[in-house]
Amino acid sequence: MLWLWALPVLVLLLLNLQGYALIEGNMDASQRGRALILGLAGLFDLGAALTIYGLVKQRMRRASDDSGLAAARSAWWGVPAVLVHVAYLWLAMSWMENQLLPASVIAWIYPPERYLYNQFAFAMVPLFWGLMRIACARVPKSSGRAVGVSLTIAIGAPVLLYLIFQSLRLSDGLFAFGALVMATFMIGCGLAMFVGVIRALALGLRDIETWRPAFERVAILVFALAIPVGGLLLNREIPFPNDFQAWEVYMLTAVNAIVLLLASWQHARRPVFSFGLLCATLPFTLYFFVVFLPFLPLSVIGVVLMGAGFLVLAPTLLLILHLCLLNKARRGSRRRHFAAGAICFLLLPGFFTVRSLADKAALNAALDYVYAPAIKEGSIRYSSSLVNLRRALANHRSYKNGIYYPLLSDYYAWLVFDNLVLPDDKLGRLEKVFLGETRAAVSSDPTRRGSGIFGGSTNRQRNHMPRQSSPPRTVAEESLDLRLTLSEAGATLVTCSLTLKNNGETNAEYAHRLRLPAGIFVSGFRLYVDGKPVPGRITEKKTALWVYTMIRDSERRDPGLLFYITPDALELRVFPVVAGKPSVVEMDFLVPAGLDAASLAEHSNDPAAVLMRIGALLRPVRVSSERGSVIAGGFSANPPPPTQRAPYLHVIVDRSADNGFDGDLPVALAQLAARYPAARPPRVTLANYETVALPDAQAVTTASLAALPLRGGFAPDLALAQAIRRHREIELDGATGQTPPPRPVFVILSRKNPAQAPAPGVAEAWLDLLPALEVQGFDATGSFTTWPVSGDIDIPLLRLGKSIRPLVPGRMLRFKNAQADAPLEYWSPMAEKWKSVASVTLVDVTSPWAKAVALHLAQQDHDRTPGDAGIDLKTLVKESRDTGVMLPSTSYIVVENSAQSRMLDVSERQKLDQNAALSFKETPAPSWVWLLGGFFAWSGFRKWRRRGPG
Secondary structure, eight states: OIIIIIHHHHHHHHHHHHHHHHHGGGOOHHHHHHHHHHHHHHHHHHHHHHHHHHHHHHHHHHOOSHHHHHHHTOGGGHHHHHHHHHHHHHHHHHTTTTTSSOTTTTTTTSOHHHHHHHHHHHHHHHHHHHHHHHHTOOOOSOOHHHHHHHHHHHHHHHHHHHHHHHHHHHTTOTTTSOHHHHHHHHHHHHHHHHHHHHHHHHHHHHTGGGSOHHHHHHHHIIIIIIHHHHHHHHHHHSOOSSOOOOHHHHHHHHHHHHHHHHHHHHTTTOHHHHHHHHHHHHHHHHHHHHHHGGGGGGHHHHHHHTSOHHHHHHHHHHHHHHHHHHHHHHTTOOHHHHHHHHHHHTHHHHHHHHHHHHHHHHHHHHHHHHHSOOOOSSEEOOOSOHHHHHHHHHHHHHHHHSBOOTTHHHHHHHHHHTTOBOOHHHHHHHHHHHHSSOOOSSOOOTTOOSSBTTBOOBHHHHTOOOOOOOOOOOEEEEEEEEEEEEOTTSOEEEEEEEEEEEOSSSOEEEEEEEEOOTTOEEEEEEEEETTEEEEOEEEEHHHHHHHHHHIIIIIOOOOEEEEEEETTEEEEEEEEEOTTSOEEEEEEEEESSOOOGGGGSSOOSOHHHHHHHHHHHOOOEEEEETTEEEEESSOSSSOOOOBOOOEEEEEEEEOOTTTOOOSOHHHHHHHHHHHSTTSOOOEEEEESSSEEEESOGGGOOGGGGGGSOSOSOOOHHHHHHHHHHHHIIIIISSOOSSSOOOEEEEEEEESSOOSSOOOOGGGGGGTTSOSSBOEEEEETTOOEEEOOOBSOSSBOEEEETTEEEEOOTTOOEEEOOOOTTOOEEEEETTTTEEEEOSOOEEOOTTSHHHHHHHHHHHHHHHHHOTTSSSOOHHHHHHHHHHHTOOOTTEEEEEOSSHHHHHHHHHHHHHHHTSOTTOBOOSSOSOOOHHHHHHHHHHHHHHHHHHHOOO
16 A cells, blocks of 8 residues: 555655746746645645555554454555545646646646646556455455446446436536536546456456466456457557557567466466566566556546547456466465566566667767767777667667657656657768668558557657747847947957847747857847846757747747857847837947947947947957967958968778778879879878778878778768868978968769768868868769869968968967967968068956957867867856856857746756757657547536537
8 A cells, every 4th residue: 555555646746846846936826826735635645645554554453353354454445545536636637727837838848748647647556556445345255246246337337428428418418517517427437437347357367266277368368468459459540548559569469468378378387487477578567557547537438439448448457367367376486486576577677778778878979979079190980889889770760760658768768868869860870870871760660550640659750849830030120239348358348239129010030140250259148028137048059949949939938049050150039029019139249359439339230230340340369378379350351361272182082881992092092193293192091980091192002991991881071070180280280381381182082972072060160270171072983073162262371380270250260379479470472471460469368358268269179079178068068157158059048937947957957968969859748648638628528518508
């Protein structure tokens, strides 16, 4: 009793308390009062469990004979459990129509189905225990009559309910009865049907030890095979409460029946073996019992409406049979036999858990390797097991393509990725990189059906929800006010107060991109809500984007968002901007120069234009840190002249299994040299999902290809990132001459040229060193492909000490640390020499602006080589929040209420504790559509009754 009543109620109390803490700030006084009553009802429930448990124990201690012991174990002790939990569930359901849950939280923060499932899942355990106590009451030895009465009750209860519904419908009196009367009919008939079915089965199985083996095996075939398979066949047409159409469900159902038959056959000769077999498949039986348990109250309605009630009861009948067989097998067993049984019981859940943890380790290792690599000299090798990864990718693909198993799929999602998801495109990229092919995103299971009448049934479909149509973009800038605050360190805090006006007729969203000049940082964000400024908070960017989208598409409330879309561009979003009601948003920008109001007296209402104007007013500033010397600003209005640089070749040899080059490498290199006669001997890198940099191109032979065998897929972005890093170390930071260094031209050498140029991928973070990425294709047939170049090849070059950098608009120049007196120079093509840049201002390293620079350099190191940058995402988010300086990995977000704020906290912790490549589910919680549908049907009945049938 203590475990089947008190423990579930205690867990339910804790879950309700957790939900209350999440949404309490959004509740009004009446909702808080109802939440208090529900909590007191839960405490009363727990007190009743402990009280009855104490009374039963007391009577058992005082029992002096068999009659006293029988009284202590009386079936009547189950009656309070039934009454208490029927009353509790009635109370919990009666407050679902926004009487308990605020409308602002039910869309995604705390959906009604989550609340409803918690109540039924845990309250049904002691309710079921009470019903079982009543159903298994003692009867005289001659039980034939009792079985007949039980079956009559089991059949008569739904028939009676059907007749009541029909008679009331035909007499137009269906809605003349009160809600309490109708609910009493349904609850009473449902309880009677359940007790009748269970009691008839229990009476039949009571004397199972006296049965002939043939009778026992017939019962197994009926209750373990025929009824479950019949339920699965019905499930093809009516996916209640979930779609279980998968080959493994049919297989495990058959295996479970075979195991029960084998245990029955071996019981007399090998009782321990029989006991172990029954324990091994008990988790399968328990799983379906637990899944269907919350839906038992709907069984009588299912019988009346569609005949599906027996499907709800089938797992219960199977569990009773399974437990009776176990009870028979355990008699005479010793303690070590129970230990062996416990081990057998843990085989299935243990295997599932161990396999899930192995998937987690393998998938996280692969995600780190592909999306957060350590870009280093020499070779980049995948150190984890490729065999384990292949199995994990197959398992995860099967999981995403497969059906959603209540509880099991949730357990897998929590155990592997803490309820985050691996998007299909990233799963496909892992398969492409390591296996050479992307597997199909559809199931080949012949037993599968299409989408059910209640929507998608796969894990992939359940992780997506229908999106609202994009809100209109009819918002314009009405006015822009600037406030300038000078700091002691010579910097200026520029506050842009932007007033937005909706020119449409419905709520609209403001979304605007702002180019950000080099050296200007975001240090504050505010949104005015009901005339009061609400300060934004810095949050991890993916979390902020997800929360903003959920609020915008689900609640249609007041979020504001500011984030980086590229290292030199921001995006500002505000929703909703109400028609006829201006919205005001403020942004603070930290500028590395003293500005005066007169220089910005005449300005546009567009904040992007104002930022460009500020960038044009800046002069070069320099600051040094442990991560390098930085030059920012001063070149947007008057940049140095562009410089032409001679090319050199860097050949990346594709060594993938499907398209890897396996020809004569020296001949191919000679053909490339003939195409570029002025280029020096090329650098050569072998690449599939790993990379090997060959040391000396002049010593390369065909045998050099053996350094990286043909296998897996092709990850050119790793090789490109490594090559650009090598270019920085040798040409840009190691230059010894007085002329501009050469630029790399990358050639992908493969069996056959691909149709498209490779995506930069992880090399994207290195492109400030090489803004024009030139990539060409050359294959074994001698065919040459030139892909379009993104960016200008000829751009200005600057030098600080012995370190050279290209001037990229909007990007700070980061040099290798130079001496304090080293001049900043630019290359003059006209004079063919380096010339000094005048008026470079040194900035104190202790100033707020210098600290913002250091933080952005740490972000850049993390982006370039996250595997060994020395700083992780969690640390970057913390330092960004502590300083108020927004980074490309963080965002400023404004939320309207405390529930949204708490959800933001929970989601950010969840995201930062997992792999950065993972994404949030679009559906925050499982939607138990049948329970919710049952509630809405009852809700509709009540509303219809209030309006009247006519």
